[in-house]
Amino acid sequence: MAKNEFDIIKHYFAQQQLHRDDVALAIGDDCALVDVPADHYVAVSTDSLVAGTHFLADADPALVAYKALASNLSDLAAMGATPAWVSLALTLPTIDEAWLAPFCHSFFELANQYNIQLIGGDTTKGPLSITLTVQGLVPRGQALTRSGAQVGDDVYVTGNLGDSAAGLTLILNQHHCDANLASVLVERHFKASPRISVGESLRGIASAALDISDGVVADVKHIVDRSKVAIEIDVEQLPLSAELLAFCGGDRQRAQQLALSSGEEYELCFTAPTAKRDALKAALAHTNVKYSCIGKVKAGSNLSLLQLGKPLTWQLSGWDHFVVTNN
Amino acid sequence: MAKNEFDIIKHYFAQQQLHRDDVALAIGDDCALVDVPADHYVAVSTDSLVAGTHFLADADPALVAYKALASNLSDLAAMGATPAWVSLALTLPTIDEAWLAPFCHSFFELANQYNIQLIGGDTTKGPLSITLTVQGLVPRGQALTRSGAQVGDDVYVTGNLGDSAAGLTLILNQHHCDANLASVLVERHFKASPRISVGESLRGIASAALDISDGVVADVKHIVDRSKVAIEIDVEQLPLSAELLAFCGGDRQRAQQLALSSGEEYELCFTAPTAKRDALKAALAHTNVKYSCIGKVKAGSNLSLLQLGKPLTWQLSGWDHFVVTNN
Known part of the structure; x- marks a missing residue:
């Protein structure tokens, strides 16, 4: 995307208010750096939402943002993990501020509610889609998996x-x-x-x-x-x-x-x-x-x-x- | 995607030979679980490659896989991080085994070379694109950032x-x-x-x-x-x-x-x-x-x-x- 388009996106992503103490380096370098407390595992989940497959291209962007983040948070919930960090890969056909504004507002509203910080991602030009990688923390040995059910439970x-x-x-x-x-x-x-x-x-x-x-x-x-x-x-x-x-x-x-x-x-x-x-x-x-x-x-x-x-x-x-x- | 299409994809992803000791839970649950050594930060980077923007739709899938993973690994290198885990979000218009086979072969060849394990992701139907989130490990305080250059260096x-x-x-x-x-x-x-x-x-x-x-x-x-x-x-x-x-x-x-x-x-x-x-x-x-x-x-x-x-x-x-x- 052109540089001025990056500036527009940067403006919307800068609306994030949340800054977690365990994020040593957030957006703006080659990688983000995060700190994991002792005796915890990191739970990682990735989901994509593609226009035309998972939502209509003219769907309310606030609802699309909610669905993208909520469905990923739900994967963390299913592991017993506490949300921590999220990376957002956003592919957009054009920089449409009327789409970006409600998308980002809804995204950060939900992110703040669950104390999850946006630590990076990528913004590219192409058919509309959203891929999130969420990460959460769970004490070692206490994650909820699909494999532990016992007869009699x-x-x-x-x-x-x-x-x-x-x-x-x-x-x-x-x-x-x-x-x-x-x-x-x-x-x-x-x-x-x-x-x-x-x-x-x-x-x-x-x-x-x-x-x-x-x-x-x-x-x-x-x-x-x-x-x-x-x-x-x-x-x-x-x-x-x-x-x-x-x-x-x-x-x-x-x-x-x-x-x-x-x-x-x-x-x-x-x-x-x-x-x-x-x-x-x-x-x-x-x-x-x-x-x-x-x-x-x-x-x-x-x-x-x-x-x-x-x-x-x-x-x-x-x-x-x-x-x-x-x- | 239809269930039999998932089985096809699962077959290709199962070609991964690498199993790191620090992956407590890999593909197949709501999240992957990974273990971070004491006194290390996790370096996280996300990049998308979109057909028509970053490569031609008929580009050699082996080269597409190489580019997607190599460019992400390069971000880890730039932080001084050692590669550890990668999540792959793959959006495909159809399940084309003639595309998937060389893509996966090339992907895992490079992943094995750098000892990075695929821990999860998402496969969806839609316009061809690849989003990777790579994670690496760097001793706390030793990450290479963009902000440390000093006059005289x-x-x-x-x-x-x-x-x-x-x-x-x-x-x-x-x-x-x-x-x-x-x-x-x-x-x-x-x-x-x-x-x-x-x-x-x-x-x-x-x-x-x-x-x-x-x-x-x-x-x-x-x-x-x-x-x-x-x-x-x-x-x-x-x-x-x-x-x-x-x-x-x-x-x-x-x-x-x-x-x-x-x-x-x-x-x-x-x-x-x-x-x-x-x-x-x-x-x-x-x-x-x-x-x-x-x-x-x-x-x-x-x-x-x-x-x-x-x-x-x-x-x-x-x-x-x-x-x-x-x-």
Whole structure:
């Protein structure tokens, strides 16, 4: 890009107010330099959002920035990591200040909320896309991985499931409902909160965890595969919001379908030993985030869906088009 | 992307042979987990290469992979950092195995050479682009920054300058020359080596350093700005290869023009106190990389070009089209 275009971008990135003590050198040299406290691992995650694939080119830039950073923060939450630093690779077709201003405002607002500092990146000319690499800190030995689930553990999810998928159908004009209800569900699709404080609080308690970016069915399979266990989920235990049930006209089965396949929730799914139920309750009390037991870890290698303890009589397949992949 | 497409990509990424002991968790979870030794900073750099901006869409994928990783490694070299980990965000229009195979082969060949492990990333569908975030390790207090040059220091560059720019003019068919000579210069454009061992050896000796990605004139200005000093470069001291002089038909001034503005060299420019000349010689002896003193750090705030101690009588501006920016 031309030098004056760099100056414009520099102006917007300079809006960052946050300066962490562990950033020895930030933007402006060949590399950033960061300091890692003793006995901590660095958790690293990279995600790209590409216009035309993950969002429409004319999407609200503030929402694009939120989604890019929130989905990455959610990966840190899923590891039990505390956010620290982020690098932003931004490819833009043109320097459009009407796009950059709300993008940067939204980006830094969320970054400040989670105390994560922009330490570098690259700005290039080309088709619109955003790639973030976020880094967080987690005490050695306390990271939440996908591979630690043990037979006998309980399976939990945070929050409610399905609201994001319902919001997406409204955005895509596939469904219509009462305007107030629609507004709530669309907001939940666009502005789901990464569960950082939950992830931090689950250190030493959860045996496995991940975030629900592809829907609980698709994601729990990752725990099944990596932990080499079976998992049973009882659909009657899925946490459903009053708004989702209203959106489904009281059709509980339809709401359960949405809850099973809804992606981009940023809710965490985790397993924990039954013996740690009280410790879990105590640890999560301060987060004000609801959590629900939705199943059990068993011996085997499958994911099974049950309804009140019996095999499910209906198919999930008809709802595959709701599965939003993160790639 | 569809699940079977992920499997194809996974197959190519699984070719990685390198497993560092400090990677506690690699690809396959929400985040990678890495371990940082005590008293070390982590150096972090992100660069994007976008098809149509930084390379042609039909460029050799092996060369694209080399350029993407080498230019990032060069940023680590410029900090005096030892490469450790890399994240790869790859956006592809389609899953083309004829593209992926040479890309991955070249990527891992270079990664193995510098002992840097791929720890994660994202693969998405969209216009071809590559974003890498590399991370390296540098002992606390020994990083080479742009801001430490002191009045009286000598100014050095590694290797020869200008070969990359000459190679680029040949690639772009702007010039022609003897085929053997062309082959050497084109190779130097595509396959310049990041100066990792030089960067590591300059710890404790160099007062400032950066890599020459935009040409020595453009880049030395960064040291001028960040160190708040003046720098004088004598163009007669610029290291010119025999091939560059042959390419210029013996026109020394034309060779100097190319040397001043040639980007993507991956050579390092650094400053060091005159009192450390012997230490510098001893430190760099094992690297087998030549280095040349090209100027002095002075009081002031400008970059001046001299010829045998007198102001330059010719203009650099006519060669601006050779300046290759890294954005």
